[in-house]
Amino acid sequence: MSAPARLSWNAVCARRLARHLLAVPDPDARPVDAARVMCGAHAQVMSAAEISIAMRTAAATRSTVRDAVWTEKSLIKTRGVRGTVHLLPAADLPLWCGALSAVPTGRFTRADPAGLDVEQADQVVAGIAAVLEDAELTADELTAALADRVGGWAADPVMEGFQTVWPRWYHAMDVAMHRGAxxxxxxxxxxxxxxxxxxxxxxxxxxxxxAALGWLVRQYLHAYGPATAPNFAQWLAAPPAWAASLFTSLGDALRPVTVQGVTAWENADDPGPPALPPPAGVRLLPYFDGYAVGGRPRELLFPGPAAKRALAGGQAGNYPVLLVDGVVAGVWHQRRSGTRIAVTVEPLDPLSPARLAELDHQVQRLGEILEGRPVLTLGPVTVGPHA
Incomplete structure (x- = not known):
C-alpha cells in the first residue's frame, strides 16, 4: 500500500475556502446552495445564519434568505448537529433526519425524575408527529395538545430554562426534530x-x-476534510468510539491523507479541486459560522493569539471572526440603530492598505445583506462572547 498523500495546511485552507464559497462567492449560488456547502447554517441567532448564507452568494440579502425559508421553503429551520437550530436544505431533510436520528445519545433513562425515559420519549415524539401533521402550533398550544394526547406528565413544568421552567416534553424536542416529527x-x-x-x-x-450516516460523513468530509473520526465526533456531538467505528465501517469509501504529519481522512472518490492558488482574501464571518465551528485543527485555524481572542473556553463560534487568508486573524461586532450599522473590527495584526480595501468591501457587502448603512471602525471589540 502506498503512503498517504501529504497535504499542506495552505492547500487545506484553499480547498475549504473554495468549497464554502468563500474564496469567490458564486454568482449563481442560491441560499439553499450556500447552506448545503456548510452542512447547514447555524441559526440559533437567525441574523447570523442570514449573514453566513448571504456572504456565500453574490447578491443575496437577509430578505432573500427569509424568503427561502418561509416562502420558497427550500430551507427548513430545525435542529441539526449538536441539537442546535440550523437551516437545512429541504431536499436533504430525509437524509439529515435519517442520519441524526441514528446517532446514539444515551440521554433517556429513568435516573432523572425531571427527564424522560426511552418509552416516554418515544410517546412524546409520536404525539408531536400526530398533533403537528396538519397544524402550526405555539409552544403553549403544543404543550396543551400533548397533555391531551399523551398525558399530563408530558406537560409538567420540570425543565429549567432561561428564567422560566419548560414542560417535560422539551427534553425530547431535538430528538423529535431529528426524527422528522x-x-x-x-x-x-x-x-x-x-x-x-x-x-x-x-x-x-x-x-x-x-445509508444516511454514510451520506453525512461524505458531506462533512467534503466541507471540512481532511478530518479525523474524533473531529467528526466533536462536530456532531457523538460518542468518539461510535464515530471511529462508523469511519471504519465505510472502508474504501474513505482514504487517508496526512496534514502537518497527522493522518486524517477524505472521500476516496474526491478528485479534489483543481490546482488552487494559495488561500487569500479578507472575510467577515458571523457568530457560529460553519467554517470556523467545523474547521479543525483548532491550533491551525485559530493560530497563536487568535485562539485566546476568538475562542471561548476553546469553543469556536462565540465571536464573529475576521478571516485573513483562510485563518482567523481577529474578531468583529455589529450594532444596528435604525438603518445605521456600526461595524467594529479588531484585527490581531495591522492590515495592509490592500487588506483594508478588502475589509471595506466586506463591510459594504455586510450592509447590503442587512439592508442598512454600514460604518466601519477599526479598534477593540468590547462585547464579550455570545452565550
Whole structure:
C-alpha cells in the first residue's frame, strides 16, 4: 500500500475556502446552495445564519434568505448537529433526519425524575408527529395538545430554562426534530410556532440510518476534510468510539491523507479541486459560522493569539471572526440603530492598505445583506462572547 498523500495546511485552507464559497462567492449560488456547502447554517441567532448564507452568494440579502425559508421553503429551520437550530436544505431533510436520528445519545433513562425515559420519549415524539401533521402550533398550544394526547406528565413544568421552567416534553424536542416529527413554523407575532415537515415536503420520510450516516460523513468530509473520526465526533456531538467505528465501517469509501504529519481522512472518490492558488482574501464571518465551528485543527485555524481572542473556553463560534487568508486573524461586532450599522473590527495584526480595501468591501457587502448603512471602525471589540 502506498503512503498517504501529504497535504499542506495552505492547500487545506484553499480547498475549504473554495468549497464554502468563500474564496469567490458564486454568482449563481442560491441560499439553499450556500447552506448545503456548510452542512447547514447555524441559526440559533437567525441574523447570523442570514449573514453566513448571504456572504456565500453574490447578491443575496437577509430578505432573500427569509424568503427561502418561509416562502420558497427550500430551507427548513430545525435542529441539526449538536441539537442546535440550523437551516437545512429541504431536499436533504430525509437524509439529515435519517442520519441524526441514528446517532446514539444515551440521554433517556429513568435516573432523572425531571427527564424522560426511552418509552416516554418515544410517546412524546409520536404525539408531536400526530398533533403537528396538519397544524402550526405555539409552544403553549403544543404543550396543551400533548397533555391531551399523551398525558399530563408530558406537560409538567420540570425543565429549567432561561428564567422560566419548560414542560417535560422539551427534553425530547431535538430528538423529535431529528426524527422528522417536527420543525419550526413561521413566527406568530413574537411567538415561535412548530409544524410537521411533511406539510411542506409531501411524502417526507426519514432515510434509512446506515445509508444516511454514510451520506453525512461524505458531506462533512467534503466541507471540512481532511478530518479525523474524533473531529467528526466533536462536530456532531457523538460518542468518539461510535464515530471511529462508523469511519471504519465505510472502508474504501474513505482514504487517508496526512496534514502537518497527522493522518486524517477524505472521500476516496474526491478528485479534489483543481490546482488552487494559495488561500487569500479578507472575510467577515458571523457568530457560529460553519467554517470556523467545523474547521479543525483548532491550533491551525485559530493560530497563536487568535485562539485566546476568538475562542471561548476553546469553543469556536462565540465571536464573529475576521478571516485573513483562510485563518482567523481577529474578531468583529455589529450594532444596528435604525438603518445605521456600526461595524467594529479588531484585527490581531495591522492590515495592509490592500487588506483594508478588502475589509471595506466586506463591510459594504455586510450592509447590503442587512439592508442598512454600514460604518466601519477599526479598534477593540468590547462585547464579550455570545452565550
Amino acid at each position: 417536527m420543525c419550526f413554523g413561521p413566527g406568530r407575532g413574537r411567538k415561535v410556532t412548530y409544524t410537521g415537515p411533511g406539510r411542506w415536503l409531501p411524502g417526507f420520510r426519514p432515510a434509512g440510518g446506515e
